[in-house]
Amino acid sequence: MGIVLGDNRYGKAEVHLVRVDRGADRHGLTDVTVGVSLSGELADVHLRGDNSNVLTTDAQKNTVFAFAAEGVGQVEEFGLRLARHFVASQPAIRRAEVRLTEQPWDRIEGSDGPAPHSFARNGTCLRTARVRVTADAAEVVSGLTGLTLLNTTDSEFWGFATDRYTTLAETRDRILATAVDAQWRHLSSDADFGKSYPDVRRLLAAAFAETYSYSLQQTLYAMGERVLAAHPEIAEIRLSLPNKHHFLVDLSPHDVENTDTVYYAADRPYGLIEGTVTRDDVAPSMMDW
Incomplete structure (x- = not known):
């Protein structure tokens, strides 16, 4: 050998x-x-x-x-x-x-x-x-990191698989928060980057705000789909969305009623949802993202 x-x-x-x-x-x-x-x-x-x-x-x-x-x-x-x-x-x-x-x-x-x-x-x-860049090709991936977004309602999570270790309760109303890490690949290295960047950022935030979410995976796809629908010059977009959990604080030991108003924002551990939304007719990237 x-x-x-x-x-x-x-x-x-x-x-x-x-x-x-x-x-x-x-x-x-x-x-x-x-x-x-x-x-x-x-x-x-x-x-x-x-x-x-x-x-x-x-x-x-x-x-x-x-x-x-x-x-x-x-x-x-x-x-x-x-x-x-x-x-x-x-x-x-x-x-x-x-x-x-x-x-x-x-x-x-x-x-x-x-x-x-x-x-x-x-x-x-x-x-x-x-x-x-190589001698005969060039590829450009634009992106952003740390775009923190939060919806105070219009998010549910239920009907998930369970096993003997499952303790998470189903919910029909929750806070949904994430810090978006997005990368999008351009079909051409001659794209108008100064024009596309602010609009992609706007579309990602708008899709997050306007999607009634049953899972962060569903929201991820909605965000990517909206970007590709508006920008034909973009081949694909990859999204990494940490689920920034917010848990309702139990104030009953203090004889205080918590009417869905006070939450504990946990920083770790957290769920991490990642995925690519792409066109079905584009060549693969020459970069390992």
């Missing part, structure tokens, strides 16, 4: 850049964390310690900052620029993957309107992107 080198990659992780666009009357702020991963003809460095095909991770970091000096724009477009550069400039590199996470900032409202150069960190969710 022989021993061989399997799949391998290397790169620079967690490159955190902040770009200030200094306009005459107001400033813009972009806050992005970038990870680079390169693959290709790298057997010699693993087997013989030959570094001749290795572009240092320090150089990769410097490339990220240098490209940011030219402008960032939409994170997907920035990732494409970086990935294409690494593949085109390094003969040994056959595949470049760039992951990006954008932290949004809001303008602070002053007494005379939005402040021109003052910002408050937006804690609603993070925008994400993942780009993979």
Whole structure:
């Protein structure tokens, strides 16, 4: 039985850049964390310690900052620029993957309107992107993480399978809450990312709010279906929805009536519902999500 080198990659992780666009009357702020991963003809460095095909991770970091000096724009477009550069400039590199996470900032409202150069960190969710480029193909996955949503009613959960360890009671009315982690794959790397991102986010939240839920699985499908119906340029969407449980507090030991108003928000353990909503006629992704 022989021993061989399997799949391998290397790169620079967690490159955190902040770009200030200094306009005459107001400033813009972009806050992005970038990870680079390169693959290709790298057997010699693993087997013989030959570094001749290795572009240092320090150089990769410097490339990220240098490209940011030219402008960032939409994170997907920035990732494409970086990935294409690494593949085109390094003969040994056959595949470049760039992951990006954008932290949004809001303008602070002053007494005379939005402040021109003052910002408050937006804690609603993070925008994400993942780009993979080879010599003859490019694929883009947009996304978001940490979008926390909650319905105070219009959610039931009953009729589920039971066994000797089942203790959960059926309910015809419950709080349904989750923190959405969504990734959606574009059919083309030329998509209008700046236009699609806010609308996909809006559609995910609207579908959550407007779906009478009998399970978080049903809600997941409704959210994905709504995005694909509105955006033909998106091939598929993958959703990860933790069930952020809220339990009614028993106040009877204190002779206090709890009229479905006071809940305990548990952080763990939690149910985790995951699934992909896809079109039946699209080619599979070249990325392992």
